[in-house]
Amino acid sequence: LWLQRILVLYFSLP
């Protein structure tokens, strides 16, 4: 099973 990650897991929100 492949899980598509999202960008906010890597980059911070201000």
Next chain:
Amino acid sequence: MFELRLVQGSLLKKVLESIKDLVNDANFDCSSTGFSLQAMDSSHVALVALLLRSEGFEHYRCDRNLTMGMNLANMAKMLKCAGNDDIITIKADDGTDTVTFMFESPSQDKISDFEMKLMDIDSEHLGIPEAEYEAIIRMPSAEFARICRDLSSIGDTVVISVTKEGVRFSARGDIGAANIVCRQNATVDKPEDATIIEMQEPVTLTFALRYMNSFTKATPLAEQVTISMSSDLPVVVEYKVAGMGYIRYYLAPKIEE
């Protein structure tokens, strides 16, 4: 007051074509640095960052920082009305909710202006730290586009694997599997045909091809593309914009559970 003038107006047309399929609405930030944009696609999986530096324009005036929210499909419709050789001017006055695009033919015998309504867009601006990447691939952008297109007829995802042998793009699907290996090739007549692989560590990551194919809409902007990868980090796919800036696409990898 904000005003920019770009003699090579086709660049702006190409920039819009490169981002309009990924993002519907976006805020353009205008500052003394330049004309920039950061926007995520609606599923928050991919991000596009555009920078066109002020020095790259024939004329650039920005009295104070300004954010212009635009619907990119509408903006692309307007820019499509500019000829490929036209000079494009973008103007916005303080306190108005419109932006004006002006197109001048090279011989100055036709001048058009199009006014577009601006929008209020709530956008999340992500903080993207500078990173040292484990592998950086520079290759002809048309070759990368071809690989993404070919593999998407086989599967939905691409596995990109960088080793000292080269870079391998793999896809698998119901009808079979495909592997495309590109080796470093720096001994070419033209530098834009080179494939250069800088690898600190071997890296293997999996990405959705749908997004990669969308990034390759930027191919007409640059002869070369740079793909930067590190384990468990979003990939960065970068196209330079004629010495005045860049379009960078970030894409989160798929992780096996």
